[in-house]
Amino acid sequence: MKKRYQLLLVFVIFAIITYLDRNSISVIGTKITDELELSDKQWGLVLGAFSLAYGAFEIPTGILVDKYGPRVTLFRIVIWWSIFTILTGFVQGFYMLLIVRFLFGAGEAGAFPTASVAIARWFPAIQRGSIQSVVWMGSRLGGALAPFLSVMLANAYGWRTVFYIFGSLGAIWAIYWWFWFKDEPRDMKGITAEEVKEIEEGRSLKTISHNLLPWKTFLKSANLWALMGMYHCLLYGAYFYMSWMPKYLEKGRGIDKSDLSWMVSLPFILGMAGCLAGGFASDYLSKKKGLKFGRRYVGMFGLVMAGICMITGSLIVDTSWAIIFLALGLAFKDFTLPVAWAVATDIGGKNAGTVAGTMGLAGQLGSAIMASAFGFILTSTGSYEIPVRIIGCLVIVGGLLWFKIDASKPLETETE
Numbered sequence: 001m002k003k004r005y006q007l008l009l010v011f012v013i014f015a016i017i018t019y020l021d022r023n024s025i026s027v028i029g030t031k032i033t034d035e036l037e038l039s040d041k042q043w044g045l046v047l048g049a050f051s052l053a054y055g056a057f058e059i060p061t062g063i064l065v066d067k068y069g070p071r072v073t074l075f076r077i078v079i080w081w082s083i084f085t086i087l088t089g090f091v092q093g094f095y096m097l098l099i100v101r102f103l104f105g106a107g108e109a110g111a112f113p114t115a116s117v118a119i120a121r122w123f124p125a126i127q128r129g130s131i132q133s134v135v136w137m138g139s140r141l142g143g144a145l146a147p148f149l150s151v152m153l154a155n156a157y158g159w160r161t162v163f164y165i166f167g168s169l170g171a172i173w174a175i176y177w178w179f180w181f182k183d184e185p186r187d188m189k190g191i192t193a194e195e196v197k198e199i200e201e202g203r204s205l206k207t208i209s210h211n212l213l214p215w216k217t218f219l220k221s222a223n224l225w226a227l228m229g230m231y232h233c234l235l236y237g238a239y240f241y242m243s244w245m246p247k248y249l250e251k252g253r254g255i256d257k258s259d260l261s262w263m264v265s266l267p268f269i270l271g272m273a274g275c276l277a278g279g280f281a282s283d284y285l286s287k288k289k290g291l292k293f294g295r296r297y298v299g300m301f302g303l304v305m306a307g308i309c310m311i312t313g314s315l316i317v318d319t320s321w322a323i324i325f326l327a328l329g330l331a332f333k334d335f336t337l338p339v340a341w342a343v344a345t346d347i348g349g350k351n352a353g354t355v356a357g358t359m360g361l362a363g364q365l366g367s368a369i370m371a372s373a374f375g376f377i378l379t380s381t382g383s384y385e386i387p388v389r390i391i392g393c394l395v396i397v398g399g400l401l402w403f404k405i406d407a408s409k410p411l412e413t414e415t416e
Contacts, residue, residue, distance in 0.1 A: 003191040004122045004199060010133060010177070011115055012138035017173055018111060018167045019142030019242075019268075021085045022050075022369055023100070024150040026243050027264060030250065030257075032097075032360055041321070042094050047243045048368045049233075055364025056180025061110025062357020066350070069183035070118040073353075075213045077114060077173035086165030089160035109364075112341065113356030120345040120352050122185055124202025126283060128294070129344055132338035133279020140275055140334060143242065147261040154414050157305035174309025175363035176226030221411055223347060224355065226404035228297070228362035233398025235363035236304055236370045236391050237333050241267050243371045244387075245326075253319050267330035278302055281334030282339045286407075294342050295407040301397030303335030311394035314385040326388075333395065346407040355411060366394075 025032065026047070058221055065073040084104035084192040091097040098170060099213045115135060123131050132288050153162045182188045218224060240248075246264050286294025306329045313325030341356065348355030370391060377387045 002195050003185065003188050004195065007181070008134060009025070010181070011119075012141075014111075014115065014139030014177075015135050016142035016145070017166070017169050018108070019139045020146050020149065021081060021170060022108070023143050023242050024162050024166055025088065026246050027147045027150040027177055027261075028154045028159045028162060029155055034320060035159070036091070036093060037089040038094055038097075038099065040375045040379055041169040043247075045091065046101050046373045047169040048372035049102040050105035051239060051367035051371055053102045053215060053398055054109045055361045055368060056186030057109035058113065058357040058360035059354065060352040060357075062113045062360070063353070065110065065117050065353035070121070071178070071181050071183050071339075072115045073110065074114045074118070074181075076179045077108060077111050077175050078170050080176065081111075082167045083107070085163050085239075086307070087163075087169075089163035093173065098351060107289045107365075110353075110357055110360070113353050113360055116341050116345050116356045117353045119182075120198060120203065120348075121183065122203075124199070125346070126202070127324065128292050129279040129282035129286065129336040129338055131279070132341045133275045133277075136275040136279070136334065136338045136341075137272045140268045140271035143271065144265040146268075147246075147264040152262050181403055189204050192344070204243045204268070215413065218354070218358065223406055223409055224358065224411065225356075226246070226401050227340070227343060227347070227359050230303070230398045230401040230405060231359045231363040232366040233394045233401070234303060234333060234336060234340065235305075235366040236398075237310060237329065237395040238312075238363075239367035239370050239386065240374070240391055241330050243367075244374050248388070249323070253322065254320070266323065267327040270327045270331035271334040274331035278335035279338035279342070281335075282342065291346060292409075295339050296402050296405060299336045299339045299343070299405070300399050301403035302332050302334075303340070304396055305399075306330070306332035306336070307394070307399065310395060310396045312340070314388040314392065318389075329392070329395075336399075339410030343405060343407045347411050349407060349410045352409065359399060405407045 020120065029043065032038070038046070061077065063071065084100055084107055086102050091100055116132070119128060119131050150162050153165060163199040185191060188197045241256060246260060249263055250257065250260055282294055285297060288294070298406055309325045309329035309332060313322045316322040316325060327352050340359070344356040344410070345352040374387045378384060
Protein backbone atom coordinates (compact mmCIF):
# COMPACT_ATOMS: atom_id res chain seq x y z
CA MET A 1 0.00 0.00 0.00
CA LYS A 2 1.31 3.47 -0.87
CA LYS A 3 2.37 5.58 2.07
CA ARG A 4 -0.28 8.22 1.51
CA TYR A 5 -3.03 5.60 1.72
CA GLN A 6 -1.46 4.27 4.91
CA LEU A 7 -1.74 7.85 6.16
CA LEU A 8 -5.40 7.89 5.18
CA LEU A 9 -6.00 4.75 7.25
CA VAL A 10 -4.22 6.34 10.23
CA PHE A 11 -6.48 9.39 9.89
CA VAL A 12 -9.62 7.24 9.74
CA ILE A 13 -8.62 5.65 13.06
CA PHE A 14 -7.88 9.13 14.41
CA ALA A 15 -11.36 10.31 13.37
CA ILE A 16 -13.03 7.28 14.98
CA ILE A 17 -11.25 7.90 18.30
CA THR A 18 -12.03 11.62 18.14
CA TYR A 19 -15.76 11.02 17.95
CA LEU A 20 -15.76 8.20 20.49
CA ASP A 21 -14.21 10.68 22.94
CA ARG A 22 -16.40 13.57 21.86
CA ASN A 23 -19.81 11.85 21.65
CA SER A 24 -19.64 9.51 24.61
CA ILE A 25 -20.56 12.19 27.15
CA SER A 26 -23.87 12.91 25.40
CA VAL A 27 -24.81 9.25 25.02
CA ILE A 28 -24.45 8.55 28.74
CA GLY A 29 -25.53 12.05 29.70
CA THR A 30 -28.54 10.88 31.70
CA LYS A 31 -26.35 8.72 33.94
CA ILE A 32 -23.97 11.64 34.50
CA THR A 33 -26.67 14.23 35.20
CA ASP A 34 -28.50 11.88 37.56
CA GLU A 35 -25.38 11.06 39.61
CA LEU A 36 -24.08 14.63 39.68
CA GLU A 37 -27.62 16.10 40.05
CA LEU A 38 -27.31 18.52 37.12
CA SER A 39 -30.19 20.55 35.69
CA ASP A 40 -30.91 20.91 31.96
CA LYS A 41 -29.39 24.40 32.05
CA GLN A 42 -26.24 23.14 33.72
CA TRP A 43 -25.97 20.26 31.25
CA GLY A 44 -26.32 22.70 28.36
CA LEU A 45 -23.53 24.83 29.82
CA VAL A 46 -21.27 21.75 30.14
CA LEU A 47 -21.87 20.85 26.50
CA GLY A 48 -21.42 24.45 25.44
CA ALA A 49 -18.15 24.79 27.38
CA PHE A 50 -16.51 22.21 25.14
CA SER A 51 -17.58 24.03 21.98
CA LEU A 52 -16.64 27.46 23.32
CA ALA A 53 -13.12 26.32 24.18
CA TYR A 54 -12.80 24.34 20.97
CA GLY A 55 -13.73 27.41 18.96
CA ALA A 56 -11.54 29.82 20.94
CA PHE A 57 -8.41 27.76 20.32
CA GLU A 58 -9.05 26.86 16.66
CA ILE A 59 -7.19 29.85 15.18
CA PRO A 60 -4.17 29.67 17.53
CA THR A 61 -3.80 25.97 16.72
CA GLY A 62 -4.21 26.69 13.00
CA ILE A 63 -1.37 29.22 13.22
CA LEU A 64 0.77 26.67 15.05
CA VAL A 65 0.29 24.01 12.37
CA ASP A 66 1.17 26.50 9.62
CA LYS A 67 4.33 27.40 11.54
CA TYR A 68 5.46 24.06 13.00
CA GLY A 69 3.73 21.44 10.84
CA PRO A 70 1.11 18.75 11.53
CA ARG A 71 3.39 16.17 13.19
CA VAL A 72 4.17 18.21 16.31
CA THR A 73 0.81 19.97 16.42
CA LEU A 74 -1.38 16.89 16.15
CA PHE A 75 0.67 14.99 18.73
CA ARG A 76 0.12 17.82 21.22
CA ILE A 77 -3.61 17.94 20.41
CA VAL A 78 -4.31 14.22 20.84
CA ILE A 79 -2.23 13.81 24.01
CA TRP A 80 -3.93 16.84 25.59
CA TRP A 81 -7.49 15.78 24.79
CA SER A 82 -6.78 12.18 25.83
CA ILE A 83 -5.65 13.34 29.27
CA PHE A 84 -8.81 15.40 29.78
CA THR A 85 -11.01 12.61 28.46
CA ILE A 86 -9.56 10.40 31.21
CA LEU A 87 -9.99 13.20 33.79
CA THR A 88 -13.70 13.44 32.89
CA GLY A 89 -14.06 10.11 34.68
CA PHE A 90 -12.82 11.69 37.94
CA VAL A 91 -15.21 14.66 38.16
CA GLN A 92 -17.38 15.04 41.27
CA GLY A 93 -19.67 17.97 40.51
CA PHE A 94 -20.91 20.60 38.07
CA TYR A 95 -18.01 23.07 38.28
CA MET A 96 -15.33 20.41 38.04
CA LEU A 97 -17.08 18.88 35.01
CA LEU A 98 -17.44 22.33 33.42
CA ILE A 99 -13.71 23.06 33.81
CA VAL A 100 -12.59 19.64 32.58
CA ARG A 101 -14.81 19.77 29.49
CA PHE A 102 -13.65 23.32 28.74
CA LEU A 103 -10.01 22.19 28.88
CA PHE A 104 -10.89 19.09 26.85
CA GLY A 105 -12.27 21.36 24.12
CA ALA A 106 -9.22 23.65 24.30
CA GLY A 107 -6.96 20.66 23.76
CA GLU A 108 -8.92 19.09 20.91
CA ALA A 109 -9.21 22.42 19.06
CA GLY A 110 -7.52 22.34 15.68
CA ALA A 111 -7.62 18.56 15.30
CA PHE A 112 -9.30 18.51 11.91
CA PRO A 113 -7.64 21.70 10.59
CA THR A 114 -4.29 20.05 11.37
CA ALA A 115 -5.33 16.84 9.63
CA SER A 116 -6.43 18.96 6.65
CA VAL A 117 -2.96 20.50 6.39
CA ALA A 118 -1.39 17.04 6.35
CA ILE A 119 -3.83 15.99 3.61
CA ALA A 120 -2.95 19.08 1.57
CA ARG A 121 0.76 18.16 1.82
CA TRP A 122 0.27 14.48 1.03
CA PHE A 123 -2.48 14.30 -1.62
CA PRO A 124 -3.12 15.86 -5.05
CA ALA A 125 -5.40 18.90 -4.89
CA ILE A 126 -8.12 17.31 -7.03
CA GLN A 127 -8.47 14.47 -4.47
CA ARG A 128 -9.03 16.68 -1.43
CA GLY A 129 -12.79 16.28 -1.39
CA SER A 130 -12.72 12.49 -1.66
CA ILE A 131 -9.89 12.09 0.87
CA GLN A 132 -11.67 14.39 3.32
CA SER A 133 -14.84 12.35 2.80
CA VAL A 134 -13.10 9.13 3.85
CA VAL A 135 -11.65 10.78 6.97
CA TRP A 136 -15.02 12.26 7.94
CA MET A 137 -16.65 8.89 7.28
CA GLY A 138 -14.36 7.61 10.06
CA SER A 139 -15.70 10.29 12.38
CA ARG A 140 -19.24 9.14 11.66
CA LEU A 141 -18.23 5.54 12.31
CA GLY A 142 -16.95 6.71 15.69
CA GLY A 143 -20.23 8.53 16.26
CA ALA A 144 -22.19 5.40 15.34
CA LEU A 145 -20.09 3.17 17.61
CA ALA A 146 -20.17 5.57 20.58
CA PRO A 147 -23.78 4.83 21.69
CA PHE A 148 -23.27 1.05 21.70
CA LEU A 149 -19.79 1.01 23.24
CA SER A 150 -20.52 3.78 25.76
CA VAL A 151 -23.77 2.24 26.98
CA MET A 152 -22.26 -1.26 27.12
CA LEU A 153 -19.24 -0.09 29.14
CA ALA A 154 -21.31 2.20 31.36
CA ASN A 155 -23.80 -0.55 32.19
CA ALA A 156 -21.06 -3.07 32.90
CA TYR A 157 -18.45 -0.95 34.68
CA GLY A 158 -19.98 2.47 35.34
CA TRP A 159 -19.97 5.64 33.24
CA ARG A 160 -16.54 6.78 34.47
CA THR A 161 -14.85 3.74 32.89
CA VAL A 162 -16.00 4.92 29.45
CA PHE A 163 -13.70 7.94 29.68
CA TYR A 164 -10.76 5.97 31.04
CA ILE A 165 -10.84 3.54 28.10
CA PHE A 166 -11.54 6.02 25.30
CA GLY A 167 -8.91 8.44 26.60
CA SER A 168 -6.31 5.67 26.62
CA LEU A 169 -7.04 4.86 22.97
CA GLY A 170 -6.18 8.44 22.02
CA ALA A 171 -2.89 8.34 23.90
CA ILE A 172 -1.84 5.15 22.09
CA TRP A 173 -2.66 6.75 18.71
CA ALA A 174 -0.65 9.88 19.55
CA ILE A 175 2.47 7.88 20.42
CA TYR A 176 2.25 5.95 17.14
CA TRP A 177 1.76 9.20 15.19
CA TRP A 178 4.85 10.80 16.75
CA PHE A 179 7.19 8.00 15.77
CA TRP A 180 5.67 7.15 12.37
CA PHE A 181 4.59 10.36 10.57
CA LYS A 182 6.74 12.95 8.79
CA ASP A 183 5.49 16.35 7.61
CA GLU A 184 7.09 16.00 4.19
CA PRO A 185 6.45 12.86 2.09
CA ARG A 186 10.10 12.70 0.98
CA ASP A 187 11.14 12.28 4.65
CA MET A 188 8.86 9.30 5.30
CA LYS A 189 10.70 6.04 5.87
CA GLY A 190 10.06 3.45 3.13
CA ILE A 191 8.34 5.75 0.61
CA THR A 192 9.33 5.31 -3.02
CA ALA A 193 10.77 8.03 -5.23
CA GLU A 194 7.87 7.49 -7.64
CA GLU A 195 5.28 8.22 -4.95
CA VAL A 196 7.16 11.31 -3.78
CA LYS A 197 7.15 12.65 -7.33
CA GLU A 198 3.47 11.83 -7.78
CA ILE A 199 2.54 13.66 -4.58
CA GLU A 200 4.71 16.74 -5.12
CA GLU A 201 3.58 17.23 -8.72
CA GLY A 202 -0.10 16.77 -7.90
CA ARG A 203 -0.50 18.90 -4.81
CA SER A 204 -1.21 22.60 -5.16
CA LEU A 205 1.12 23.37 -2.27
CA LYS A 206 4.41 22.97 -4.12
CA THR A 207 6.69 24.25 -1.36
CA ILE A 208 6.25 24.44 2.38
CA SER A 209 6.46 27.95 3.83
CA HIS A 210 6.13 29.05 7.45
CA ASN A 211 5.48 32.70 6.60
CA LEU A 212 2.02 33.77 7.78
CA LEU A 213 -0.29 36.12 5.90
CA PRO A 214 -1.09 39.39 7.69
CA TRP A 215 -4.45 39.47 9.44
CA LYS A 216 -5.50 42.37 7.21
CA THR A 217 -5.64 39.89 4.33
CA PHE A 218 -7.91 37.56 6.27
CA LEU A 219 -10.26 40.28 7.48
CA LYS A 220 -10.73 41.72 3.98
CA SER A 221 -11.66 38.38 2.41
CA ALA A 222 -15.38 38.19 1.59
CA ASN A 223 -14.77 34.59 0.54
CA LEU A 224 -13.49 33.69 4.01
CA TRP A 225 -16.34 35.48 5.78
CA ALA A 226 -18.87 33.54 3.70
CA LEU A 227 -17.07 30.28 4.48
CA MET A 228 -17.13 31.13 8.20
CA GLY A 229 -20.83 31.99 8.10
CA MET A 230 -21.67 28.77 6.29
CA TYR A 231 -19.73 26.61 8.75
CA HIS A 232 -21.23 28.49 11.71
CA CYS A 233 -24.69 27.45 10.52
CA LEU A 234 -23.55 23.93 9.62
CA LEU A 235 -22.36 23.22 13.16
CA TYR A 236 -25.65 24.35 14.67
CA GLY A 237 -27.04 21.26 12.99
CA ALA A 238 -24.06 18.95 13.53
CA TYR A 239 -23.72 19.54 17.25
CA PHE A 240 -27.39 18.80 17.92
CA TYR A 241 -26.72 15.18 17.00
CA MET A 242 -23.61 15.03 19.19
CA SER A 243 -25.09 16.77 22.22
CA TRP A 244 -28.85 17.02 22.67
CA MET A 245 -30.24 14.28 20.43
CA PRO A 246 -30.01 11.45 23.01
CA LYS A 247 -32.00 13.52 25.52
CA TYR A 248 -34.34 14.74 22.79
CA LEU A 249 -35.24 11.14 21.90
CA GLU A 250 -35.47 9.93 25.48
CA LYS A 251 -37.26 12.86 27.12
CA GLY A 252 -38.90 14.58 24.16
CA ARG A 253 -39.98 11.53 22.15
CA GLY A 254 -40.33 9.04 24.99
CA ILE A 255 -37.90 6.50 23.54
CA ASP A 256 -37.12 3.62 25.88
CA LYS A 257 -33.49 3.39 26.97
CA SER A 258 -33.23 -0.10 25.46
CA ASP A 259 -33.92 1.35 21.99
CA LEU A 260 -31.89 4.51 22.42
CA SER A 261 -28.51 3.23 21.23
CA TRP A 262 -29.47 2.27 17.70
CA MET A 263 -31.64 5.38 17.25
CA VAL A 264 -28.76 7.65 18.27
CA SER A 265 -26.45 5.66 15.96
CA LEU A 266 -28.72 5.80 12.89
CA PRO A 267 -27.89 9.42 11.91
CA PHE A 268 -24.17 8.66 12.09
CA ILE A 269 -24.56 5.49 10.03
CA LEU A 270 -26.34 7.48 7.32
CA GLY A 271 -23.79 10.24 7.84
CA MET A 272 -21.03 7.84 6.75
CA ALA A 273 -22.75 7.49 3.39
CA GLY A 274 -23.28 11.24 3.20
CA CYS A 275 -19.58 11.96 3.83
CA LEU A 276 -18.42 9.55 1.15
CA ALA A 277 -20.96 10.68 -1.43
CA GLY A 278 -20.35 14.41 -0.86
CA GLY A 279 -16.58 14.34 -1.17
CA PHE A 280 -16.50 12.15 -4.27
CA ALA A 281 -19.36 14.09 -5.90
CA SER A 282 -17.55 17.37 -5.31
CA ASP A 283 -14.28 16.09 -6.81
CA TYR A 284 -16.18 14.72 -9.81
CA LEU A 285 -18.03 17.99 -10.42
CA SER A 286 -14.84 19.99 -9.86
CA LYS A 287 -13.21 18.10 -12.73
CA LYS A 288 -16.24 18.83 -14.94
CA LYS A 289 -17.22 22.35 -13.85
CA GLY A 290 -14.15 23.67 -12.03
CA LEU A 291 -13.56 24.15 -8.29
CA LYS A 292 -15.96 27.08 -7.91
CA PHE A 293 -19.09 25.23 -8.98
CA GLY A 294 -17.91 21.73 -8.09
CA ARG A 295 -17.62 22.70 -4.43
CA ARG A 296 -20.56 25.14 -4.40
CA TYR A 297 -23.29 22.91 -5.84
CA VAL A 298 -22.57 20.03 -3.50
CA GLY A 299 -22.22 22.22 -0.41
CA MET A 300 -25.42 24.16 -1.04
CA PHE A 301 -27.53 21.09 -1.86
CA GLY A 302 -26.41 19.25 1.27
CA LEU A 303 -27.18 22.00 3.78
CA VAL A 304 -30.52 23.07 2.28
CA MET A 305 -31.73 19.46 2.28
CA ALA A 306 -30.39 18.94 5.82
CA GLY A 307 -32.38 21.89 7.16
CA ILE A 308 -35.56 20.74 5.42
CA CYS A 309 -35.19 17.24 6.87
CA MET A 310 -34.63 18.53 10.41
CA ILE A 311 -37.68 20.78 10.29
CA THR A 312 -39.80 18.00 8.78
CA GLY A 313 -38.66 15.52 11.44
CA SER A 314 -39.62 17.92 14.23
CA LEU A 315 -43.10 18.37 12.72
CA ILE A 316 -43.91 14.67 12.28
CA VAL A 317 -45.84 13.11 15.16
CA ASP A 318 -44.94 9.50 14.33
CA THR A 319 -41.66 8.88 16.13
CA SER A 320 -40.28 6.31 13.67
CA TRP A 321 -40.68 8.63 10.69
CA ALA A 322 -39.40 11.59 12.71
CA ILE A 323 -36.19 9.73 13.51
CA ILE A 324 -35.73 8.75 9.85
CA PHE A 325 -36.01 12.38 8.72
CA LEU A 326 -33.71 13.58 11.49
CA ALA A 327 -31.18 10.91 10.50
CA LEU A 328 -31.40 12.06 6.88
CA GLY A 329 -30.74 15.57 8.17
CA LEU A 330 -27.28 14.53 9.38
CA ALA A 331 -26.66 12.51 6.20
CA PHE A 332 -27.31 15.57 4.00
CA LYS A 333 -25.30 17.82 6.33
CA ASP A 334 -22.43 15.37 6.06
CA PHE A 335 -22.77 15.51 2.28
CA THR A 336 -21.44 19.08 2.72
CA LEU A 337 -18.93 18.49 5.52
CA PRO A 338 -15.89 17.17 3.58
CA VAL A 339 -16.49 19.80 0.92
CA ALA A 340 -16.23 22.58 3.51
CA TRP A 341 -12.85 21.31 4.69
CA ALA A 342 -11.64 20.85 1.13
CA VAL A 343 -12.55 24.48 0.40
CA ALA A 344 -10.63 25.65 3.50
CA THR A 345 -7.45 24.14 2.06
CA ASP A 346 -8.35 25.19 -1.50
CA ILE A 347 -8.43 28.87 -0.56
CA GLY A 348 -5.92 28.65 2.30
CA GLY A 349 -2.88 27.52 0.32
CA LYS A 350 0.25 27.91 2.45
CA ASN A 351 -1.94 29.19 5.26
CA ALA A 352 -4.43 26.32 5.12
CA GLY A 353 -4.15 25.68 8.86
CA THR A 354 -5.07 29.24 9.76
CA VAL A 355 -7.98 29.33 7.31
CA ALA A 356 -9.26 25.95 8.49
CA GLY A 357 -8.89 27.07 12.09
CA THR A 358 -10.77 30.31 11.38
CA MET A 359 -13.59 28.34 9.77
CA GLY A 360 -13.55 25.96 12.72
CA LEU A 361 -13.78 28.84 15.18
CA ALA A 362 -16.90 30.15 13.47
CA GLY A 363 -18.42 26.68 13.51
CA GLN A 364 -17.68 25.99 17.15
CA LEU A 365 -19.24 29.30 18.15
CA GLY A 366 -22.39 27.94 16.53
CA SER A 367 -22.01 24.70 18.50
CA ALA A 368 -21.53 26.55 21.78
CA ILE A 369 -24.54 28.80 21.20
CA MET A 370 -26.72 25.86 20.18
CA ALA A 371 -25.72 23.60 23.07
CA SER A 372 -26.44 26.28 25.67
CA ALA A 373 -29.46 27.87 23.97
CA PHE A 374 -31.17 24.50 23.50
CA GLY A 375 -31.33 24.07 27.29
CA PHE A 376 -32.63 27.60 27.85
CA ILE A 377 -35.27 27.34 25.09
CA LEU A 378 -36.35 23.94 26.42
CA THR A 379 -36.71 25.33 29.94
CA SER A 380 -38.62 28.39 28.71
CA THR A 381 -41.01 26.64 26.30
CA GLY A 382 -41.17 23.08 27.57
CA SER A 383 -40.80 21.96 23.93
CA TYR A 384 -38.03 19.83 22.46
CA GLU A 385 -39.27 20.51 18.93
CA ILE A 386 -39.00 24.32 18.82
CA PRO A 387 -35.19 24.44 19.13
CA VAL A 388 -34.86 21.72 16.46
CA ARG A 389 -36.93 23.80 14.04
CA ILE A 390 -34.81 26.89 14.75
CA ILE A 391 -31.66 24.88 14.07
CA GLY A 392 -33.12 23.59 10.78
CA CYS A 393 -33.77 27.14 9.59
CA LEU A 394 -30.22 28.21 10.42
CA VAL A 395 -28.80 25.24 8.52
CA ILE A 396 -30.75 26.33 5.41
CA VAL A 397 -29.25 29.82 5.74
CA GLY A 398 -25.84 28.15 5.74
CA GLY A 399 -26.72 26.40 2.50
CA LEU A 400 -27.61 29.68 0.82
CA LEU A 401 -24.26 31.19 1.85
CA TRP A 402 -22.56 28.80 -0.61
CA PHE A 403 -23.60 31.28 -3.32
CA LYS A 404 -20.88 33.56 -1.91
CA ILE A 405 -18.10 30.95 -1.63
CA ASP A 406 -15.57 30.52 -4.44
CA ALA A 407 -13.04 27.71 -3.89
CA SER A 408 -11.09 28.77 -7.00
CA LYS A 409 -9.93 32.05 -5.39
CA PRO A 410 -6.93 31.48 -3.10
CA LEU A 411 -6.73 33.86 -0.18
CA GLU A 412 -3.28 35.06 -1.19
CA THR A 413 -4.58 36.40 -4.51
CA GLU A 414 -8.04 37.58 -3.50
CA THR A 415 -6.97 40.89 -2.00
CA GLU A 416 -4.07 41.65 -4.31
